[in-house]
Amino acid sequence: MSTGSPVGSHRVVSPAGALPQAADRLDPDPGIADDEVRISVERLNLDAASYRQLHTAHGGDGEAVRAEVRAIIERRGKMHNPVTGSGGMLIGTVEEVGPRSPLGLKAGQKVATLVSLTLTPLHIDDGLARWDGKSEQVPTSGHAILFGRSIAAVLPPDLPEHLALAVLDVCGAPALVRRVVARRASAETTVAVLGAAGKSGSLSLAAARDAGAATVVAVVRDEIEDACLRGSGLADEIVIADATDPLRLAKKVEHALDGRGADVTVVCVDVPGCEHGAILSTATGGTVVFFSMATSFTAAALGAEGLAADVEMLIGNGYVPGHADYALDLLRANPHLKDLFIDRVGEETE
């Protein structure tokens, strides 16, 4: 058994010198180095921005989406959407643990990987035959590799696996929102969440409340999402707005907050083009958390500069210590949040 690089650089096929996330292609060989772990894969969770892009590009043709995802995995040795640059995560069973793995995993454990599929060596052996290409969750079989420096969570016994997978995919959002709101240490903090009826959005609402925000505004796409959130207690105000329409969005958020922008704006929408609306909706000295993978760094940076907006802008790093447990605890503590998730991810199919 060889010794691997803890960051997985020995798995990079091309280009030489890149880390796995930036690589074009990884080597998913099932033989593990002495600090690696091999997982028998059961289900992938495609990142929402990636799935939406594929679904839109193929006009909703599930067979074409399935063929493209299969081709990406076979070509790249990982599920790394070349258009959105995003991936997702997976669940499976630990098959083999190298003797020097620091992850503390044991063979036979059911786990979710908490690192992106964009850097996880992955091989599928069923051609995605059990997936219709019409949902973010992909039942499949094959194997994936975790490096020495990686993260995985043992699946909780009290939640259906597909539900836990959906929560863990976006668990970085609520942990970051809690940190940002708590850091302001003000009883007056206002928070606006764009894409609030979605998975990361609804968890962010709950986290803002938990962290002591004074007013939480949910921005949703339409009346259907409004109805999903109404009565849930997750938000003080619900605003229906297109997050890609900056002027109308900012006007509606300010209207909900007595003429001010939000102290913290969280972008959880899965489509591009929300940067300027988020910046305009944020008060001077406030913070914008760009959790969405459809965010353009250029549009955010140049947009803020061009608007002379003195706002802090955070990239939603998917890792915050304790993020998995925190997200699962929020779900357990809030039946409305759990119902929202179940409505979104459906009943377990297998």
Ligand code: NAP
């Ligand atoms: P999700 O559950 O699909 O939620 C997205 C929400 O945005 C949906 O409610 C959607 O409404 C809404 N929406 C779409 N277009 C909108 C618009 N123009 N105006 C207002 N709302 C709109 O997605 P998710 O799983 O929470 O993921 C959200 C984002 O986080 C994605 O971009 C994903 O890539 C990213 N993400 C980031 C990380 C990280 O580590 N930073 C990890 C995972 C995911 P409809 O459903 O009606 O379309």
